[in-house]
Amino acid sequence: MREKRAMDGRRRRFLLVQRPRGWPRAEDFALIEEPIPPLAEGEFLVENWYASLDPAIRGWLDDRPSYLPPVPLGEAVRATTVGVVAESRHPDYPVGRWVVGLNAIETHSVARPGGFTSLVDVTQVDSPTRFLSVLGAVGLTAWFGLHEVGRPRPGETVLVTAAAGAVGSLVGQLARLQGCRTVGIAGGPDKCRRLLERYGYDAAIDHRGKDAAALAQEVRAAALDGVDVVFENVGGPSLEAGLLHLNRHARVVLCGLIAEYNAPEPVGARNLWQLIVKSARIEGFLVSDFLPRFAEGTKALARLLAQGRIVVDEHVEDGLDRAYPAFLRLFEGTNEGKLILKIR
C-alpha cells in the first residue's frame, strides 16, 4: 500500500483511537486508508516523505490543557513532517516544492500556512531528514534552549540528561564549542561510550539501576566544581540529582520530562529547596518561543554542520506500518539519534 500516490486519491493514516494511560499501547492507535479530502481555497496537499517522532507527541495525546490542543480521537497523530507539495490551492506553496510543517503521521496531509510551515531547499543538504533533525525543531531546541535559556559561559559546567538523544547529543556538542565542560547522563554503557567518543562529552554517567542518591554521587564526582547549567530532558531522579550540585545562580533549562510522560500519576521533583539556597532557577521553554529567530538558528547550525564541527545522528525507521513500535523506542530509549519515520 505504501506506493499509493496522491493521484490515487487515497491516503493512509496513523490514527489515535483512544487516549493512552501510561505507556501507549498498540490498541490506542489504528492504521486506516481513506480518500484524500478535497482542498479548500488556501490549502495545499503535502505528500509526506518523513515524519519526526518526538517525545512531545506523547503530551499531545493526553486530554489536558497544553500549548497545543490534544490530538482529537479519530484523527491522525500530529507530527512534524517533511514532504513535497502534491496539489495546491495556495500560490506560495506550488506543486513540487519541498515543505516542512506540523502535519501528521500519514501519507498525505492537507496543510495551510502556519507557524512552522516553511518551504525548504533540499539541494542544500545531503538528506531531507536534516530538516527534521539538526535543521529542524530538534536543532533549534538545542540551540535556543542552551544559548538563550541556559546561557552558559566559557569554563562553566553543563549537565545534560538524555545526553545521547537527539537534542541532548547536540546540546553537549554546542556547549563544548562554547568552551564549557560537559557531563552527560544516559542509559547503558553503549550510550555512555557514544557520549565520550562521538559527542565529545568530558564525562558520562550511566543512570541505569541508580536512584537519585546514587546518581547524585556520580554527578558530584563528575562535576567537582558544581553544575552551572542543567539541560533537563528527563526529570525524576536525574533532575533531583542535578539539583543537589548546582552552583550559585545556576540555570536548569527544562526542555522535557520524558520520565513523566508515561507515568499514570504525576511525578514530583524533590530538592527544590536547592533553588533557594543557590539562588538558582528552573526555566521551561518551547522552541516556538524563538520562532522569529528560527532563520538565525538554522543558519548557525547549518554552518557548524557544513564545517564538520557537529555530528548529527538520525535513526530512520521504514514505513508507516512501523509507526507504533518506532514511537515506543523514544520511551524505551532504543533509538540512536533523532528518530524519524520514513513514510514514502
Add this chain to the structure above:
Amino acid sequence: MREKRAMDGRRRRFLLVQRPRGWPRAEDFALIEEPIPPLAEGEFLVENWYASLDPAIRGWLDDRPSYLPPVPLGEAVRATTVGVVAESRHPDYPVGRWVVGLNAIETHSVARPGGFTSLVDVTQVDSPTRFLSVLGAVGLTAWFGLHEVGRPRPGETVLVTAAAGAVGSLVGQLARLQGCRTVGIAGGPDKCRRLLERYGYDAAIDHRGKDAAALAQEVRAAALDGVDVVFENVGGPSLEAGLLHLNRHARVVLCGLIAEYNAPEPVGARNLWQLIVKSARIEGFLVSDFLPRFAEGTKALARLLAQGRIVVDEHVEDGLDRAYPAFLRLFEGTNEGKLILKIR
C-alpha cells in the same frame, strides 16, 4: 534570670543540643546560663533585645550543605537580633549604639562586623522591632523577591502563599501598590479575613483540608485570567495548584518551602511540565543576593510605612523561656504577623 546584665558577666542562651528530625521537639534544645566569653580585638558584645524567629532557622538546624553552615550542636540557635552594644573592642561599634546582626537566640552575643551587621537609628521608628520586620530581612525579602525576581507588571495577577505571614502580607500589599490583582492562600477563615480586610488582597483561598486538585480549582476561580507571578513561601499542594494556572512566561518566585522543612523525607513538586508548556520559570533567591541594595530597599519600605501605605503586623512573644514554643508557631501557623522573641 532575665534581668541579668552584661555587667554580671553571665548570659543565657537557647542551644541546639540535637538535630531535629521532622518537627523540632523540646528535647532538641536547652536553655543554659554561662559566663560571657572575653572579647577578642575587633569584637563587640551585643545585648540582644529582640530576636527574629524565621522559617529559615529550621533549615540551619539540619546538617546538610546550604548557604550558611549548620548551627553546631551545643551552640546557640542562629537568629537575627536587634540590640545594644554593651562592650566593644571595635571602633565602629561603640557601647550604647543599636545594632542589627545575624547573632543567636541568647541574651548577649559576641559579634564581629559581617554581611548583615549594621548600626540602626531607633529614633526613626516607633519600635526597634521594625528592624526585624518591615525594615529588616522580612521587608527586604518581600521587596526584592517581588520586584526583582517576580517583576510583576501593572494589571498582572500575583498569587501569594502563606499570604498572611510576615513576608506574604507585605508581598500582597506591595503587589497591589504596583497595580496588580492579588490572590492569597492562607490557613483558616481568620487569616483569610485578614487577607481581604487588612492586607488588601482581591481574593483569599483557605487551604485547610484541601488537596492540590481542590486548591487548583479555587485558584482557577480566583484567577480566571491565570497567574503571572507566584510568590511561593510554602511548597507542596499550593505550589502544585499554582503551577496549573500559570500564564505564558509566568514567574514563580521561590522564597520558602515551609511545608517541606519539617518533613522527614523530601517532598516533591508535581506539575513541573507546566513550566515547559507555559515557558515559565521557578526562581529561588536569598535576600542576601541583594545586600548591596539593602539601603535602597529599606528606604523605600520606610517611606511606604511612614505614608501609611502598608500595614505591618508583629507578633512578639515575651522571654527567652518562650523560645521553643514561639519557634513552633511558625510551623503551626499560629503567629499573626512577623514573629519576634523579646529577650531583654
